[in-house]
Amino acid sequence: MSLTQHLSTSVSSSSSAFLASSGFTYRSRDVSFPSKNIEICRCVATPQEEKITYKTKVSRNANMAKLQAGYLFPEIARRRNAHLEKYPDSKVISLGIGDTTEPIPEVITSAMAKRAQALSTLEGYSGYGAEQGEKPLRAAIASTFYQDLGIEEDDIFVSDGAKCDISRLQLLFGSEITVAVQDPSYPAYVDSSVIIGQTGLYEKDAEKYGKIEYMRCNPENGFFPDLSKVSRADMIFFCSPNNPTGSAATREQLTQLVQFAKDNGSIIVYDSAYAMYITDDKPRSIFEIPGAKEVALETVSFSKYAGFTGVRLGWTVVPKELLFSDGFPVAKDFNRIVCTCFNGASNVVQAGGLACLSPEGRNAMQKVVGFYKENAEIIMDTFTSLGFNVYGGRNAPYVWVHFPGRSSWDVFSEILEKTHVVTTPGSGFGPGGEGFIRVSAFGHRENVLEACRRFKQLYK
Amino acid sequence: MSLTQHLSTSVSSSSSAFLASSGFTYRSRDVSFPSKNIEICRCVATPQEEKITYKTKVSRNANMAKLQAGYLFPEIARRRNAHLEKYPDSKVISLGIGDTTEPIPEVITSAMAKRAQALSTLEGYSGYGAEQGEKPLRAAIASTFYQDLGIEEDDIFVSDGAKCDISRLQLLFGSEITVAVQDPSYPAYVDSSVIIGQTGLYEKDAEKYGKIEYMRCNPENGFFPDLSKVSRADMIFFCSPNNPTGSAATREQLTQLVQFAKDNGSIIVYDSAYAMYITDDKPRSIFEIPGAKEVALETVSFSKYAGFTGVRLGWTVVPKELLFSDGFPVAKDFNRIVCTCFNGASNVVQAGGLACLSPEGRNAMQKVVGFYKENAEIIMDTFTSLGFNVYGGRNAPYVWVHFPGRSSWDVFSEILEKTHVVTTPGSGFGPGGEGFIRVSAFGHRENVLEACRRFKQLYK
Numbered sequence: 001m002s003l004t005q006h007l008s009t010s011v012s013s014s015s016s017a018f019l020a021s022s023g024f025t026y027r028s029r030d031v032s033f034p035s036k037n038i039e040i041c042r043c044v045a046t047p048q049e050e051k052i053t054y055k056t057k058v059s060r061n062a063n064m065a066k067l068q069a070g071y072l073f074p075e076i077a078r079r080r081n082a083h084l085e086k087y088p089d090s091k092v093i094s095l096g097i098g099d100t101t102e103p104i105p106e107v108i109t110s111a112m113a114k115r116a117q118a119l120s121t122l123e124g125y126s127g128y129g130a131e132q133g134e135k136p137l138r139a140a141i142a143s144t145f146y147q148d149l150g151i152e153e154d155d156i157f158v159s160d161g162a163k164c165d166i167s168r169l170q171l172l173f174g175s176e177i178t179v180a181v182q183d184p185s186y187p188a189y190v191d192s193s194v195i196i197g198q199t200g201l202y203e204k205d206a207e208k209y210g211k212i213e214y215m216r217c218n219p220e221n222g223f224f225p226d227l228s229k230v231s232r233a234d235m236i237f238f239c240s241p242n243n244p245t246g247s248a249a250t251r252e253q254l255t256q257l258v259q260f261a262k263d264n265g266s267i268i269v270y271d272s273a274y275a276m277y278i279t280d281d282k283p284r285s286i287f288e289i290p291g292a293k294e295v296a297l298e299t300v301s302f303s304k305y306a307g308f309t310g311v312r313l314g315w316t317v318v319p320k321e322l323l324f325s326d327g328f329p330v331a332k333d334f335n336r337i338v339c340t341c342f343n344g345a346s347n348v349v350q351a352g353g354l355a356c357l358s359p360e361g362r363n364a365m366q367k368v369v370g371f372y373k374e375n376a377e378i379i380m381d382t383f384t385s386l387g388f389n390v391y392g393g394r395n396a397p398y399v400w401v402h403f404p405g406r407s408s409w410d411v412f413s414e415i416l417e418k419t420h421v422v423t424t425p426g427s428g429f430g431p432g433g434e435g436f437i438r439v440s441a442f443g444h445r446e447n448v449l450e451a452c453r454r455f456k457q458l459y460k
Numbered sequence: 461m462s463l464t465q466h467l468s469t470s471v472s473s474s475s476s477a478f479l480a481s482s483g484f485t486y487r488s489r490d491v492s493f494p495s496k497n498i499e500i501c502r503c504v505a506t507p508q509e510e511k512i513t514y515k516t517k518v519s520r521n522a523n524m525a526k527l528q529a530g531y532l533f534p535e536i537a538r539r540r541n542a543h544l545e546k547y548p549d550s551k552v553i554s555l556g557i558g559d560t561t562e563p564i565p566e567v568i569t570s571a572m573a574k575r576a577q578a579l580s581t582l583e584g585y586s587g588y589g590a591e592q593g594e595k596p597l598r599a600a601i602a603s604t605f606y607q608d609l610g611i612e613e614d615d616i617f618v619s620d621g622a623k624c625d626i627s628r629l630q631l632l633f634g635s636e637i638t639v640a641v642q643d644p645s646y647p648a649y650v651d652s653s654v655i656i657g658q659t660g661l662y663e664k665d666a667e668k669y670g671k672i673e674y675m676r677c678n679p680e681n682g683f684f685p686d687l688s689k690v691s692r693a694d695m696i697f698f699c700s701p702n703n704p705t706g707s708a709a710t711r712e713q714l715t716q717l718v719q720f721a722k723d724n725g726s727i728i729v730y731d732s733a734y735a736m737y738i739t740d741d742k743p744r745s746i747f748e749i750p751g752a753k754e755v756a757l758e759t760v761s762f763s764k765y766a767g768f769t770g771v772r773l774g775w776t777v778v779p780k781e782l783l784f785s786d787g788f789p790v791a792k793d794f795n796r797i798v799c800t801c802f803n804g805a806s807n808v809v810q811a812g813g814l815a816c817l818s819p820e821g822r823n824a825m826q827k828v829v830g831f832y833k834e835n836a837e838i839i840m841d842t843f844t845s846l847g848f849n850v851y852g853g854r855n856a857p858y859v860w861v862h863f864p865g866r867s868s869w870d871v872f873s874e875i876l877e878k879t880h881v882v883t884t885p886g887s888g889f890g891p892g893g894e895g896f897i898r899v900s901a902f903g904h905r906e907n908v909l910e911a912c913r914r915f916k917q918l919y920k
Contacts, residue, residue, distance in 0.1 A: 053781075054754040057725025058694045060784035061634035064793045071799040074591075099587040109580040112808060116572035119564045119771070127559040127769040127902075131534075160620055160772075160803070167631070167801035171655055174521035175635065191800045195631055234518045265517025294514040309587040310807040311579070312620075321513075324520035333524045339531040340651045341627035343620070346806050347770040348572060442587075 063197045072187045072428040073097045080422050093451045096422035098440045100307040105364030111355030116348045129344045133158025137350050140357040149287040160312040160345045162301040163188050170196040172337045180213035180233035184429030189237040207431040216432050223247035232264040239271035244429045244438040245400045246392015248282045254289050261295040268296040276305050276369050278395040293319035305365045306356045313353045372397045375448045376441035382452040386459045397441040419454035523657045532647045532888040533557045540882050553911045556882035558900045560767040565824030571815030576808045589804045593618025597810050600817040609747040620805045621774040622733050622761040623648050630656040632797045640673035640693035644889030649697040667891040676892045683707035692724040699731035704889045704898040705860045706852015708742045714749045721755040728756035736765050736829050738855040753779035765825045766816045773813045832857045835908045836901035842912040846919045857901040879914035
């Protein structure tokens, strides 16, 4: 990439929220009255305006340079925005990034509003909270999700979301460890692994980073990797119900996984952000598997349960029993990371989390989850009726549709161009996702129905 | 440390909020009715209950192992809690960790409450926001704090606080760079530098980590380092008004600093979390210095302006003009970090931030800042009247009191033992802080007055 290219593209492109206005504000240096907005499109800035005058002597982090293109979801947002520019009047429906759309139940928002309002009173004010989260919330998480599993309040670290905790876990484990991921998988695992320096360069032909073990998950193996073919890694990222395939692992499969980790001395980072979407008897937590506390930690989020994608709240469970090879508890180092690199989730938001776990809040969350599950069913039925092989969707808010022999990005573009519906190309989740698209069940009902009508027109 | 010791101390000690109850909840594995709380002190657990049965083969991150003791502020909380156990009836006053105490102005909490409440409506709901922050807040920050400084809305990355952003900056720059810090300085700079792997081992005699350049700041040099004696580093952490010394750098000093960075090709990470405490004509932003945009980024927080220590909101400015040695914009890599390792500050909290920057909100923040500044004056006057040399406090909420020839931890313990007031030992901020204590001006007025009465009794 040339320097001109570096500078001529906007440096802080956003993901989902903004529809990319590129106007900027001009400020006079010599005049003190309020500045005037002049609408100039950045792309027409003349070359000399952006001439490089000075470069520092700080080398760019070589790990950052390994990263390919943009993070997946901002890239999708970029393409959606380009589509909107091309078809300004199109009614674009987004079933792409997995963003929740339904209002948060009132019992939860009221609790946040009350806590916020109380902060303006002497009795209700609170400053720095414990970095690990407020005690009542940690206790409520333990009793709601880990009753009878031997997970205690102080094993739970409240966070501002699973994505953020994944990076804190990478800081904890450092650059010297090796990692394995499901292929396909949520891109933050691989990208954060690249950033911390655990990987080699990106290998274009294989569409993989060096030194990462990609555990292929496909219809042939029921979306559970053939562990007999998986090389040992220090850390195994495992997401169930899976993003993007929507597949939830069975008790037998997870028992195999725990045994595999135990045989290899590996640590499983179990992402159960979608566990509430499970309605059959599959495990909702890795800690339902005997012995898992010695080889696993678990990261979870309120995002897809309570519509907290913008509110930001999650947690990570690090059992005291999980030990490094020298016997040092992983939880002690994670606690140090949390205290040094984080300052706790917002107190206002934690009040919302606590309300989520009241009996009323739990019912309300179940309703929201049930609503999205109905959407998933509608999407599954649509693609099934069109003759596609469809996976996921039953215990997850994602439907994984197979387009054998086709490029995911081509299918993504075809669907966007012809139906104005945004999906996610399977290959964005790893080479194992090639030939699939992920359709998210997060959306207003009428949009999901309309998207399905358009799919039927396109693929009838 | 032996394995028994690893396991017998609690792994997730908190910093400030909890007064260390060490009871834990016992859960029966075979009974499904609600579990019963049995108050057992963790410290009496019998050895066989905590016997190690299994260790993974994952090596502990060697960088984590370099860290000394606990992060400073949790350590202080631990000592305060131990003090409370010893003197359960003592009225402990905390002028230690710098935690805000005054209610948040109503105009700000109302905005948060309103936003929270709106999330339960179809029109008011929002999911994932831009990782970089909401557009109106970025625009308001730019126009409020960087008017006429050439910093634009898209140079601003909204965050959940400066401490969190410091770690994200470390992820961005990686382990291969060298760093310089003011000595003394806010411990998160050094600790995050150790965690990412930029440093050597801790050198006990020097009380320093290898490979970090400690820039001594003391009364003799007016708390501004003698740059002629400072070795080049890739990244220079510089905090003004300084935590802990309370000293604010002059325009001439900052001009020297920018020139020093330019001569060396270094990047300044300028922490201006206390800038609103400046009431004379000292710069409030590094970008007031010509040429700074090519060598500096700036991290700021709402914590000490609006009492947001528990609410969590801040921002970092990364100018487009700041370039790595290969010409690649630092902001582009920071944007990638923000998109991959973070998911934006809470939408509810961002509504509060926007309210802070309304004319009414700005006035309200000024009043809060003014109140703490009065506290600082009371503390300064007290120690001055007792014959101590006192620094800071004028443009900062911290008073830096000199106890020549004495150990900071000894003074800390003496004050705690005899007055039940928690302060912060200067040596916790680096070897250059030895012989000082930091007294925070954050506190209710009656507590500050009472603490000062007790100081007068102790040191009369």
